[in-house]
Amino acid sequence: QVQLQESGPGLVKPSETLSLMCTVSGGSISSHYWSWIRQPPGKGLEWIGYMYYSGSTNYNPSLKSRVTMSLDTSKNQFSLKLSSVTAADTAVYYCARANWNYVLDYWGQGILVTVSS
Amino acid sequence: EIVLTQSPGTLSLSPGERATLSCRASQSISSNFLAWYQQKPGLAPRLLIYGASNWATGIPDRFSGSGSGTDFTLTISRLEPEDFAVYYCHQYGSSPWTFGQGTKVEIK
Numbered sequence: 001q002v003q004l005q006e007s008g009p010g011l012v013k014p015s016e017t018l019s020l021m022c023t024v025s026g027g028s029i030s031s032h033y034w035s036w037i038r039q040p041p042g043k044g045l046e047w048i049g050y051m052y053y054s055g056s057t058n059y060n061p062s063l064k065s066r067v068t069m070s071l072d073t074s075k076n077q078f079s080l081k082l083s084s085v086t087a088a089d090t091a092v093y094y095c096a097r098a099n100w101n102y103v104l105d106y107w108g109q110g111i112l113v114t115v116s117s
Numbered sequence: 118e119i120v121l122t123q124s125p126g127t128l129s130l131s132p133g134e135r136a137t138l139s140c141r142a143s144q145s146i147s148s149n150f151l152a153w154y155q156q157k158p159g160l161a162p163r164l165l166i167y168g169a170s171n172w173a174t175g176i177p178d179r180f181s182g183s184g185s186g187t188d189f190t191l192t193i194s195r196l197e198p199e200d201f202a203v204y205y206c207h208q209y210g211s212s213p214w215t216f217g218q219g220t221k222v223e224i225k
Contacts, residue, residue: 045162045205047214060213061118094161102209103152105173107161 002027004095004108012089012115018082022095022108029053029071033098034078036069038091039110046091050098051078085115119143119208121217129225136193138220140206145186147210153182153191154205156219162205166191196222 008020022034035050049059051069059067068081082089092110099105120143130136140151149169154162164173166182169189179194193200201224206217 044218045207045216047216058212062213098209101167102150103164103167104162104207104209105164105167107163110161 002097002106004097004106006093006095006108006111008111008113010112010114012085012113013117014086014115015084018080018085018089018093018113018115020080020093020095020111020113022078022080024076024078024097027097028073029076029078030073032100033102034069034071035096035098035104036080037094037096037104037107038089039094040088040091041112048080048082048093087115089113090115118213119146119211119215121206121208121215123204123206123217123220125220126218127221127223129223130196131225132196132198134196136191136196136200136222138191138193138204138206138222140184140189140191140217142187142189142208144211146189146208149185150208150210151182151184151189152207152209153180154207155200155202156205157202165204193222198224 003025005023012018033050036048051057066083071078094110095108096104097106122141124139151169153166156162170182181192203219203221
């Protein structure tokens, strides 16, 4: 059973960079697509982007200029960096696996990140 | 970008009743790459249906998905107490992937 777990700071200051890690267990990160999705409090879901295990990426154009994703196959982890954050970036951030048919089938429990000074 | 519009926004029903949730896309979804998720408060979304009509692992058959092109439906044949939640449709056929705004199924 694949499991994902987000980690990182729960509080980030405006204009700084949000950095999150997702640790994958029960399966190798050296396959499939690895994605980030966020959900502002009380609102709907927004896809941030995904990274293929080969290193290629696909980001949401609405966030593309601020997003960087990377993989660490030695640690079975992948990460998200979102720069120049504002209060609008306050959300629960989920990491998820997309299978070979691009279906987001396994999700982490989510981590709340608040942007505030 | 494909915009997904879900209706109704809220569905008030009693246990045992049938729920019909709609998801309409602003343009045709490639290969029927449309999924449905259930989300309960404080929890991550749970995959129910993918490819418009295929059950995810472990999903009871009272949940069913149908539709193609731009119009899709999630049906819950008989609501169980644990089915009261928010449901999202999601298209992954075109980038950027997008989600509907959600339908809340609440106890009447």
